[in-house]
Each structure stands twice: as structure tokens, then as C-alpha cells.
Amino acid sequence: MEFYVSLLSLFVLIVSFSLHFLFYKNKHSASSLSGPLPPGKTGWPLVGESLEFLSTGWKGHPEKFIFDRIAKYSSSVFRTHLLGEKAAVFCGANGNKFLFSNENKLVQSWWPNSVNKVFPSSTQTSSKEEAIKMRKMLPNFLKPEALQRYIGIMDHIAQRHFSDGWENKNEVKVFPLANRYTFWLACRLFVSVEDPNHVAKFADPFNALASGLISIPIDLPGTPFNRAIKASNFIRKELVAIIKQRKIDLAEGKASSTQDILSHMLLTSDENGKFMHELDIADKILGLLIGGHDTASSACTFIVKFLAELPEVYEGVYNEQMEIANSKAPGELLNWDDIQRMKYSWNVACEVLRLAPPLQGAFREALTDFMYNGFSIPKGWKIYWSANSTHRNPEFFADPLKFDPSRFEGSGPAPYTFVPFGGGPRMCPGKEYARLEILVFMHHLVKRFRFEKIIPDEKIVVNPMPIPAKGLPVRLYPHKA
Numbered sequence: 001m002e003f004y005v006s007l008l009s010l011f012v013l014i015v016s017f018s019l020h021f022l023f024y025k026n027k028h029s030a031s032s033l034s035g036p037l038p039p040g041k042t043g044w045p046l047v048g049e050s051l052e053f054l055s056t057g058w059k060g061h062p063e064k065f066i067f068d069r070i071a072k073y074s075s076s077v078f079r080t081h082l083l084g085e086k087a088a089v090f091c092g093a094n095g096n097k098f099l100f101s102n103e104n105k106l107v108q109s110w111w112p113n114s115v116n117k118v119f120p121s122s123t124q125t126s127s128k129e130e131a132i133k134m135r136k137m138l139p140n141f142l143k144p145e146a147l148q149r150y151i152g153i154m155d156h157i158a159q160r161h162f163s164d165g166w167e168n169k170n171e172v173k174v175f176p177l178a179n180r181y182t183f184w185l186a187c188r189l190f191v192s193v194e195d196p197n198h199v200a201k202f203a204d205p206f207n208a209l210a211s212g213l214i215s216i217p218i219d220l221p222g223t224p225f226n227r228a229i230k231a232s233n234f235i236r237k238e239l240v241a242i243i244k245q246r247k248i249d250l251a252e253g254k255a256s257s258t259q260d261i262l263s264h265m266l267l268t269s270d271e272n273g274k275f276m277h278e279l280d281i282a283d284k285i286l287g288l289l290i291g292g293h294d295t296a297s298s299a300c301t302f303i304v305k306f307l308a309e310l311p312e313v314y315e316g317v318y319n320e321q322m323e324i325a326n327s328k329a330p331g332e333l334l335n336w337d338d339i340q341r342m343k344y345s346w347n348v349a350c351e352v353l354r355l356a357p358p359l360q361g362a363f364r365e366a367l368t369d370f371m372y373n374g375f376s377i378p379k380g381w382k383i384y385w386s387a388n389s390t391h392r393n394p395e396f397f398a399d400p401l402k403f404d405p406s407r408f409e410g411s412g413p414a415p416y417t418f419v420p421f422g423g424g425p426r427m428c429p430g431k432e433y434a435r436l437e438i439l440v441f442m443h444h445l446v447k448r449f450r451f452e453k454i455i456p457d458e459k460i461v462v463n464p465m466p467i468p469a470k471g472l473p474v475r476l477y478p479h480k481a
């Protein structure tokens with residue numbers, strides 16, 4: 001009898017425990033995700049809406065994917081399925097603010113699988129740890145005070161670039177040249193590689209890497225993805241060789257501790273006194289090269305495009321830059337004060353970044369279930385923020401397609417509306433570096449030439465950065481001496 005009482009008690013205990021668990025679980029999920037999923041559709045099995053998402057970009061109108069769905073479903077958030085993942089797109093200034101303020105609380109940065117496969121060693125440790133390490137290193141090298149001493153070097157490289165690639169030519173293709181300019185700068189300022197033959201050795205694999213990074217991840221001979229993996233391995237090997245040599249040069253006093261980011265990374269330890277491994281440093285530098293290369297060259301290319309199309313804007317930039325040029329002694333390089341005087345030019349560059357943001361947006365991953373504007377966002381979902389959802393939205397920028405640099409005068413656009421560099425803890429660490437390289441480029445460009453587009457209605461392709469389909473060929477008209 002006693003045995004049956006015990007069994008009954010155990011039974012009651014298990015049932016009540018299970019009921020409690022079920023009740024608690026339901027209550028918990030009901031309280032954390034009490035609303036419907038955001039409106040939207042998830043498209044085809046597996047591919048979801050990826051093709052529409054990518055193809056609006058290939059046709060030159062990535063904003064169409066966003067605005068069609070804002071009109072159909074909701075202006076704040078809609079559901080979709082992108083790159084094999086359930087996703088929500090957050091729109092508008094509030095969406096940006098929410099994501100940028102909840103980094104590492106409700107969301108964390110997420111990259112498509114193809115990116116992780118091309119950078120295998122960055123998947124050995126969690127991306128969060130990697131990003132934290134990286135974030136600690138970067139500001140020292142990339143903060144405005146540290147960059148000031150590199151303006152002269154940028155000026156010097158820009159002069160060499162313009163005399164090699166632009167001068168004594170009637171016509172040039174802008175995008176490949178802008179690409180070369182930003183790559184030369186990065187090679188010099190990140191790893192002190194200056195010899196054109198050495199730079200050229202990196203350039204081709206680097207382009208293969210950049211174009212295969214966000215591609216369909218099929219690793220078969222000949223696919224862009226396969227070429228990107230091979231290129232990434234090749235560049236990393238080259239970087240490791242440079243790093244080993246630098247260690248020797250630093251030990252022998254042949255290299256300086258401040259000459260570039262490589263020296264800086266080699267000589268900076270974390271809070272436990274640990275130094276970064278060679279391969280880690282190679283990966284970090286590769287990340288910087290990738291982050292800063294096509295983005296800045298796309299921006300420089302669109303600056304040429306808009307200046308060619310808008311003579312009054314060209315005139316404003318020309319006058320400002322010539323005033324600076326005329327105030328310099330022969331052979332004197334640009335300096336920090338000169339950069340600070342380039343106010344109108346930077347407003348023009350910002351207006352270009354608004355209308356043609358090099359990065360269309362980026363992904364986050366939901367770290368937990370949470371509610372946004374009455375909609376449930378389940379843990380694990382990917383969330384996309386899109387620069388165009390504010391940049392081209394009349395709610396935030398009146399007459400949004402009009403090119404108007406005066407939008408950036410005074411206190412400029414409202415918070416979280418102008419986001420070409422993102423925001424919050426993951427905001428682009430290269431923002432200031434990019435500002436300098438773009439302004440130095442504009443200085444040399446307008447000081448030397450007027451120019452006109454050879455193909456007046458050249459198509460724009462966004463894959464994943466915006467680029468004129470034929471590389472923006474222009475006819476050059478050098479200023480009379």
C-alpha cells in the first residue's frame with residue numbers, strides 16, 4: 001500500500017511539475033513574444049526573397065525592394081527571407097536607432113555564411129570576441145589625432161596617382177582608377193607597401209576576393225566564391241610574410257612603431273599582456289583592406305559622377321579647393337588645417353554618400369526574443385537595416401532625389417537619418433580615414449581637371465556596392481596653367 005502511495009505522490013509531483021513547466025514556458029513565451037510576426041512574405045522555399053533583394057540592386061535600384069514592401073506592409077518593419085535566413089527589415093530613423101542602441105543587448109552583428117568561409121580563421125573564435133579585440137586596436141590608429149600625421153602621405157600618394165593615371169590623358173575610366181588610389185593608400189598606410197610591383201601583386205587577388213565575398217557560396221572550381229577563398233589564402237600568406245619581416249625590422253630598429261597599423265598591432269598587447277598572433281593580425285588587416293577598399297572607391301567614383309553632372313556644385317568645390325591650393329607654398333603638402341577648411345567639399349561628399357551609399361545596409365542577429373513596434377522578433381532571426389530607408393525617404397529628406405549639399409549645413413540631418421557609416425558600437429571605424437582620403441582625392445581632382453561623362457545615361461549596378469556599369473568613362477579637360 002505504502003508503495004502505491006509513493007507512486008501516486010511521484011505521479012502527482014511529475015504531473016504538477018510538468019504543468020508548472022508548461023504553464024511557465026507558455027507564460028514566458030507569451031510574455032516575451034505576445035504580438036504577431038511583422039507583416040510580409042517569405043517568398044520561395046530556401047531562396048526566399050533573396051533574388052528580388054539582389055536583383056533590384058543589379059538593376060540599380062536597391063531601394064525598390066525596401067520601398068515596395070514599406071508601401072505594401074508597414075513603414076516600420078517587414079518580414080522576409082534573405083540569404084537562407086528568416087529576416088526582418090527595420091526601416092526609418094526609429095529602426096536605425098533601435099538597432100544601433102541595442103548592439104550586444106538584443107542584437108549582434110551578423111554576416112552571411114559566405115563571408116565566414118572566405119575568412120576561415122575569424123570563425124575560430126567567436127565573432128564577438130574578434131570584434132571586441134579589433135575594436136580596441138583600431139581607434140588608436142584610426143582616430144583623427146592619429147590620422148593627422150598621415151595626411152601628408154595621402155597627399156603624396158594622391159599626387160603620384162594622378163600623375164600616373166590621369167595626367168596627359170584625354171579620357172579615363174574612373175572606377176578602376178579610384179580603386180587603385182584607395183588600394184595604394186591602404187597598402188602604404190596599413191602595411192607600408194609602396195613599391196608598385198608589390199602593390200600590383202596584391203591587387204588582382206584582392207579584387208577577386210572583394211567580388212566573391214558576398215556571392216552564392218558554391219565552392220567549385222571557377223566560381224567567384226572559390227576564387228575568393230583562393231585569393232584570401234594567397235593574400236593572407238603574403239601578409240604573414242610581411243608581418244614576419246616587420247617583426248625582424250622592429251627588433252633591429254629598422255622600422256618604427258608608428259609607421260603604420262601593422263607596427264601598431266604588433267606592438268599593442270591586450271589587457272592580459274597578450275599579443276595578437278600573426279595570422280590574427282593578417283586577418284585584421286585583410287578585414288580593414290576589404291572594409292575600406294570598394295566602399296571608398298565607390299564614393300570617389302560617385303563624387304566624379306555628380307560633379308560632372310552638376311556644374312554649379314563643381315564650381316563650389318573648385319573655388320574652395322583652389323583657395324586652399326593657392327595658400328600653399330610650392331611643394332607644401334596638405335595638412336590638418338587644410339582638411340578642416342574643406343567644408344563645402346565634405347558637404348558635397350556627404351550628399352553623394354546619402355544618394356549613393358556604398359554600403360546599402362547591414363545585418364544583425366536577434367540574441368533573444370523581443371518585441372518591436374508591437375511585432376514579435378524571434379531569437380535567431382536576422383535583421384537588416386537599410387541606409388536607403390531614410391536616405392531616400394521624403395519624411396527625413398525633403399525632395400530626396402534632389403542633390404543639395406546644404407542639407408549638411410548647421411546641425412545637419414536629424415539623428416539616425418544619415419547613416420552611410422552605420423551607427424552605435426559597430427559604426428564604421430574607418431569613417432575618419434575615409435573622410436581624409438575622399439577629401440584629398442577631391443582636392444587633386446578639381447585642381448587638375450574639369451570633366452564630362454562620356455556615357456550620359458550610364459546604368460548603375462549595385463552588387464553589392466553601387467558602381468557605374470561601364471566604370472564611368474569621362475573626358476578630361478585640364479585647367480590651363
Ligand code: HEM
Nearest residue numbers: 291292295296299358359362420421422426428430433434
Ligand atoms: C566611404 C567609405 C566607407 C563607408 C561608406 C563605410 C561604411 C561602413 C558601414 C555602414 C559599416 C557598419 C556595418 C554595420 O552596421 O554592421 C562599416 C563597418 C566597418 N568599416 Fe567601413 N566604410 C567606409 C570606409 C572604411 C574604411 C576606409 C575602413 C578602414 C580603414 C573601414 C573599415 C570598416 C570595418 C573594419 C568595419 C567593421 C566594424 C565592426 O564590425 O565593428 N571602412 N563601414
